[in-house]
Amino acid sequence: MSAGLTAEGLTVIGRCHDVSTALAAGQLIAICGPNGAGKSSLLAALAGLIAADSGTARLDGAPLASLAARERARTIGYLPQSGEVAWNLEVEALVALGRLPWGGSRRDPAVAGAIAAMELESLRHRPVGTLSGGERARTLLARVLAGAPRWILADEPLASLDLGHAAEVMRLLAAQAAVGRGVVVVVHDLAMAMNHADRVLVLDSGTVVADGPPDVALAEDVLARVWQVEAQWLGAPGARALGLISAATPPAR
Amino acid sequence: MNRLNLSLLSALALAFPLSLLAGRVWIDPFHPVLPNAALILAELRLPRACLAVIIGAGLGVAGAVMQGFLRNPLADPGLFGIAPSAALGAVLSLWLGALGHPLGGWALPTFALVGAGGAMALLGLIAGRGGSVALFTLAGMMIASLSGALMSLAISLAPSPFALSEIVTWLMGALVDRGWDDVLIAAPLTALGLAALWMTRPALDALALGELAARSLGVNPRVLTGWIIAGVGLTVGASVAAAGIIGFVGLMVPHFVRPFTDRLPSSLLLPSALAGALLLLVADAVCRLVPLASGELRLGIALSLIGAPFFCALLLRLRRELA
Numbered sequence: 001m002s003a004g005l006t007a008e009g010l011t012v013i014g015r016c017h018d019v020s021t022a023l024a025a026g027q028l029i030a031i032c033g034p035n036g037a038g039k040s041s042l043l044a045a046l047a048g049l050i051a052a053d054s055g056t057a058r059l060d061g062a063p064l065a066s067l068a069a070r071e072r073a074r075t076i077g078y079l080p081q082s083g084e085v086a087w088n089l090e091v092e093a094l095v096a097l098g099r100l101p102w103g104g105s106r107r108d109p110a111v112a113g114a115i116a117a118m119e120l121e122s123l124r125h126r127p128v129g130t131l132s133g134g135e136r137a138r139t140l141l142a143r144v145l146a147g148a149p150r151w152i153l154a155d156e157p158l159a160s161l162d163l164g165h166a167a168e169v170m171r172l173l174a175a176q177a178a179v180g181r182g183v184v185v186v187v188h189d190l191a192m193a194m195n196h197a198d199r200v201l202v203l204d205s206g207t208v209v210a211d212g213p214p215d216v217a218l219a220e221d222v223l224a225r226v227w228q229v230e231a232q233w234l235g236a237p238g239a240r241a242l243g244l245i246s247a248a249t250p251p252a253r
Numbered sequence: 254m255n256r257l258n259l260s261l262l263s264a265l266a267l268a269f270p271l272s273l274l275a276g277r278v279w280i281d282p283f284h285p286v287l288p289n290a291a292l293i294l295a296e297l298r299l300p301r302a303c304l305a306v307i308i309g310a311g312l313g314v315a316g317a318v319m320q321g322f323l324r325n326p327l328a329d330p331g332l333f334g335i336a337p338s339a340a341l342g343a344v345l346s347l348w349l350g351a352l353g354h355p356l357g358g359w360a361l362p363t364f365a366l367v368g369a370g371g372a373m374a375l376l377g378l379i380a381g382r383g384g385s386v387a388l389f390t391l392a393g394m395m396i397a398s399l400s401g402a403l404m405s406l407a408i409s410l411a412p413s414p415f416a417l418s419e420i421v422t423w424l425m426g427a428l429v430d431r432g433w434d435d436v437l438i439a440a441p442l443t444a445l446g447l448a449a450l451w452m453t454r455p456a457l458d459a460l461a462l463g464e465l466a467a468r469s470l471g472v473n474p475r476v477l478t479g480w481i482i483a484g485v486g487l488t489v490g491a492s493v494a495a496a497g498i499i500g501f502v503g504l505m506v507p508h509f510v511r512p513f514t515d516r517l518p519s520s521l522l523l524p525s526a527l528a529g530a531l532l533l534l535v536a537d538a539v540c541r542l543v544p545l546a547s548g549e550l551r552l553g554i555a556l557s558l559i560g561a562p563f564f565c566a567l568l569l570r571l572r573r574e575l576a
Binding site for chain 1 (some may be wrong): 458471
């Protein structure tokens with residue numbers, strides 16, 4: 001039985017096709033690709049939230065579909081792309097929702113732990129609607145952490161964040177991977193993936209076209225082939241920036 | 254029990270006996286000189302007050318659950334088409350009543366409950382499999398539309414002016430002349446409905462984060478829609494069967510209590526039950542006191558008179574917030 005989160009020939013018609021990969025815990029894994037490449041669908045299928053038309057997603061060897069919803073929720077924390085929060089909840093109440101699979105409440109020590117980990121103590125009674133983008137992103141991440149999942153799957157957690165806040169969220173996610181959690185994030189910012197991820201999966205038209213350490217998976221020839229751009233990595237490892245030399249018109253998908 | 258629930262419970266405990274005394278004939282508990290006071294209390298006002306509490310609690314909770322489920326502060330139990338379908342059943346019973354049928358006094362509530370049950374089954378059939386909130390709402394709106402059209406058809410084809418007048422009067426919603434039989438119908442069904450709605454609390458909280466996030470937290474959409482169809486169907490069906498269409502309670506009540514809670518949908522259920530009961534109890538007592546030559550003000554009309562401006566104010570506030 002293989003440990004970790006694996007996909008075996010995973011196909012969701014019209015979104016991703018025949019994806020096979022094995023993801024190990026303790027790493028920050030970025031899924032990158034152009035718009036419409038099937039990143040979010042792959043992530044949702046790996047979280048067991050959408051049914052695959054063929055193939056299987058497995059957690060530690062067991063098909064995800066065979067897990068009870070509560071068991072799956074306790075193991076995999078999923079952060080959707082929308083970041084939707086109805087009712088303008090207070091930060092603490094929102095974070096406590098992460099304890100729902102455990103039947104916990106906002107008095108649960110895990111809630112305070114997640115709030116502390118995301119440095120939100122001073123905001124715990126603030127309504128979400130009054131938070132800045134970075135504070136909101138940290139709050140949503142704290143909600144996932146409160147459930148103490150072994151895996152964190154986050155769909156574009158950096159969307160709408162400025163550079164500083166995006167780097168902070170990636171640093172927090174890397175810290176979670178460093179303590180042994182499996183962290184899989186969909187990111188559009190290739191420099192963030194290059195500087196913070198341990199491994200990058202590149203998707204194009206629903207299939208994995210590159211997989212490996214960031215400097216291999218996001219090599220300049222991959223950028224040219226997948227994103228249709230001529231670009232060059234600048235700077236030292238860990239602090240790289242992408243210099244765009246020229247961009248062709250992307251082909252119609 | 255928190256301060257909000259305690260306050261509402263205290264207000265309800267105070268309002269209940271006071272509502273028994275109020276009416277066209279006032280009853281002075283310290284000088285009971287009225288010869289029929291005991292009869293008026295036991296056979297007229299007590300069942301009426303009990304019904305107000307039962308129906309108000311049911312509609313209040315159904316409204317809170319609907320708003321939580323749809324993540325929309327403008328949602329109301331009527332959106333699912335269960336109330337119009339129950340009303341259609343009741344209208345058919347009144348329509349048939351002019352021709353005569355063997356069920357007697359039980360005919361109307363039975364027909365109304367069959368109407369509510371039909372709407373619940375149809376909702377489950379159309380939207381239950383996928384469990385999508387959008388599909389569920391659209392199915393409800395279609396059922397409401399269809400029931401409304403059939404109700405209009407039944408009214409337009411009323412067999413006699415008497416049946417027409419009965420139908421129109423009944424549709425206004427009221428607790429006039431309701432007795433213990435109506436309490437016997439409404440109480441167990443509402444209790445079952447409230448129990449079903451109580452089961453939805455964790456799922457409603459999870460839905461505050463959107464459907465996908467809710468599923469990632471272990472919510473099973475099919476199970477949730479099942480509980481909601483059963484809960485809203487039983488509470489609203491029982492309410493329409495006993496009192497006709499009483500609108501706006503489910504819309505207004507959650508808004509009254511939400512500012513005093515942590516805004517999580519689950520925190521609204523108990524206070525919405527208490528506030529709904531209180532609202533209907535007080536509104537019914539006020540209806541009894543309004544002097545009208547033709548009798549008393551219909552409860553459904555009174556609540557619409559309060560509810561429509563409330564809804565309008567709510568819309569304007571939302572418009573300002575969205576601007």
